[in-house]
Amino acid sequence: YLLSRVIHSAQNSLPPGPRRWPLIGSALAFPSTHPWLTFGKWAKTYGKIIYLDIMGQPLVVVNSAKAARELLDQRSAIYSDRPTSVSDLYCSSGFAQALPMKPYGDVWRQQRKLVAQDFSQSAITRYHSVQETEARKLVRSVLEDPSTLFDQLKLRVGTIIIRVTYGYYLTGQQDPFLTAPIEVMVNFAKATAPGTWIVDYVPVLRYLPRWTPGAGFLRTAEKWSKMLWDVSWDPYLWSKKNLETGQAFLPNMCATVFEAADGKLSAEEEHHLVWATSAVLGGGLDTNTSTALVFFLAMMLNPAVQAKARQEIDDVIGQDRLPTITDKASLPYLRSIMTEVLRWNPVGPMGLPHALRQDDIYEGMHLPKGSLILPNIWYMLHDPEIYPNPDQFNPDRYNNLDSEMEKVPEVVFGFGRRVCPGRYFAEGTFFAIVATVLATCEILPPVDSEGNKVIPDVKFSSGTIIFPSAFEINLKCRTPKAFELLSRDPTDDPN
Numbered sequence: 001y002l003l004s005r006v007i008h009s010a011q012n013s014l015p016p017g018p019r020r021w022p023l024i025g026s027a028l029a030f031p032s033t034h035p036w037l038t039f040g041k042w043a044k045t046y047g048k049i050i051y052l053d054i055m056g057q058p059l060v061v062v063n064s065a066k067a068a069r070e071l072l073d074q075r076s077a078i079y080s081d082r083p084t085s086v087s088d089l090y091c092s093s094g095f096a097q098a099l100p101m102k103p104y105g106d107v108w109r110q111q112r113k114l115v116a117q118d119f120s121q122s123a124i125t126r127y128h129s130v131q132e133t134e135a136r137k138l139v140r141s142v143l144e145d146p147s148t149l150f151d152q153l154k155l156r157v158g159t160i161i162i163r164v165t166y167g168y169y170l171t172g173q174q175d176p177f178l179t180a181p182i183e184v185m186v187n188f189a190k191a192t193a194p195g196t197w198i199v200d201y202v203p204v205l206r207y208l209p210r211w212t213p214g215a216g217f218l219r220t221a222e223k224w225s226k227m228l229w230d231v232s233w234d235p236y237l238w239s240k241k242n243l244e245t246g247q248a249f250l251p252n253m254c255a256t257v258f259e260a261a262d263g264k265l266s267a268e269e270e271h272h273l274v275w276a277t278s279a280v281l282g283g284g285l286d287t288n289t290s291t292a293l294v295f296f297l298a299m300m301l302n303p304a305v306q307a308k309a310r311q312e313i314d315d316v317i318g319q320d321r322l323p324t325i326t327d328k329a330s331l332p333y334l335r336s337i338m339t340e341v342l343r344w345n346p347v348g349p350m351g352l353p354h355a356l357r358q359d360d361i362y363e364g365m366h367l368p369k370g371s372l373i374l375p376n377i378w379y380m381l382h383d384p385e386i387y388p389n390p391d392q393f394n395p396d397r398y399n400n401l402d403s404e405m406e407k408v409p410e411v412v413f414g415f416g417r418r419v420c421p422g423r424y425f426a427e428g429t430f431f432a433i434v435a436t437v438l439a440t441c442e443i444l445p446p447v448d449s450e451g452n453k454v455i456p457d458v459k460f461s462s463g464t465i466i467f468p469s470a471f472e473i474n475l476k477c478r479t480p481k482a483f484e485l486l487s488r489d490p491t492d493d494p495n
């Protein structure tokens with residue numbers, strides 16, 4: 001009773017936000033592109049918590065890491081859902097099947113447990129050599145032809161994630177086990193962009209017969225749903241079959257689950273495994289690819305940072321071998337660079353939306369039940385009060401202190417019970433690429449026909465997972481010895 005009185009009195013104290021109109025709410029003010037930038041600007045006017053209402057759907061933008069911690073972490077029992085309205089929407093396109101969009105509950109818990117077990121900090125060391133090998137192949141290929149950087153990154157990051165999830169080794173860039181998930185991720189980006197589904201705003205449209213001209217979205221949704229289904233089942237079925245034939249590389253996530261169950265999974269367990277593995281694929285492909293691209297961009301723009309990193313590697317590791325993932329602990333400047341890449345342009349600038357299960361009050365403001373909570377990760381890492389000159393790429397801002405660096409991944413990988421279960425694995429892949437590139441190469445801007453350096457603008461796409469606009473680099477190998485080391489198998493390296 002007391003709570004309802006308090007909520008009632010707080011009803012009039014919704015967080016501040018742009019003007020709301022009858023019926024449409026604040027829909028007119030909702031930024032159509034790069035919303036994290038607008039929400040960040042709004043922080044000056046409205047503060048760290050902003051309230052919007054899109055046609056009756058309450059949205060709460062959280063612009064501060066402290067508030068995100070206090071709500072999404074400390075009150076995680078009520079902040080761990082995914083928005084049902086949005087899940088319904090994804091449902092039309094099949095994405096509600098996927099673990100990351102699942103409502104907080106038993107099915108989500110079962111699937112998440114499978115991912116968390118296989119990618120725990122202790123379990124992932126068995127995947128180090130896969131990550132290191134692919135990082136070396138990446139550098140060799142890009143040295144051969146720097147214009148292939150984007151494609152090679154997709155291929156190498158894809159190879160790592162598909163290899164450790166299903167035991168399948170990609171045959172090349174055109175392998176359908178790579179091209180299909182990439183296409184599905186493009187659909188995911190579209191499906192999660194606000195406004196893609198007119199049905200979101202006018203729910204009755206869901207019941208339109210398929211053949212009506214306005215029902216194109218239903219046909220799109222059906223097509224995407226089928227693609228997602230295939231992309232989730234096909235590699236799984238390959239893995240299951242080839243665990244028996246011995247063709248699947250070990251260890252891999254599917255095989256580990258199968259072996260733990262003595263090869264016998266119930267239909268329900270199999271369902272959980274299919275959707276858990278497909279979440280790994282979806283969670284680990286574009287995120288890691290784009291993060292590595294941001295690294296290349298940052299390095300090209302900051303030659304002094306590269307030089308300092310190479311010096312650290314030469315001092316700590318020497319030039320007779322390449323750094324491996326276990327060397328990360330002794331390379332603080334490289335860790336600072338990785339941290340600064342994650343902060344400078346986080347590839348998931350708004351993370352994924354959480355949903356609030358019941359009415360809540362925060363600092364006297366009423367946060368209504370059913371609100372979508374949108375963490376503005378980008379702004380949390382660009383708030384000038386916390387990160388002075390936030391647009392400047394400056395790894396020294398952490399003073400080599402892990403306590404300072406840790407504040408960045410704590411935000412970049414999301415919050416509470418929904419925090420990214422692939423964080424440590426993702427950092428392994430990222431480190432393998434960063435360390436291998438910096439130990440062996442100089443990343444240079446390309447030059448035009450008159451010999452002038454071509455420096456690209458730093459621009460990003462908009463969406464759930466964002467990519468830098470296309471740019472070119474030049475990659476120069478430091479020494480013949482470095483080139484030779486790139487051809488070595490990391491497991492043969494003397495440590």
Ligand code: HEM
Pocket residue numbers: 099100101112115119279280281283284285287288291347348351352353354412413414415416417418419420421422423425426
């Ligand atoms: C740089 C790389 C990555 C970044 C920046 C990233 C970031 C994120 C973020 C922000 C979330 C949402 C957390 C929240 O709701 O608060 C998330 C969820 C998730 N990520 Fe990652 N991620 C990365 C790599 C990976 C990898 C490699 C995997 C797989 C091994 C993975 C698997 C997942 C899954 C399954 C979820 C859904 C969790 C849930 O809903 O319970 N991610 N990630």
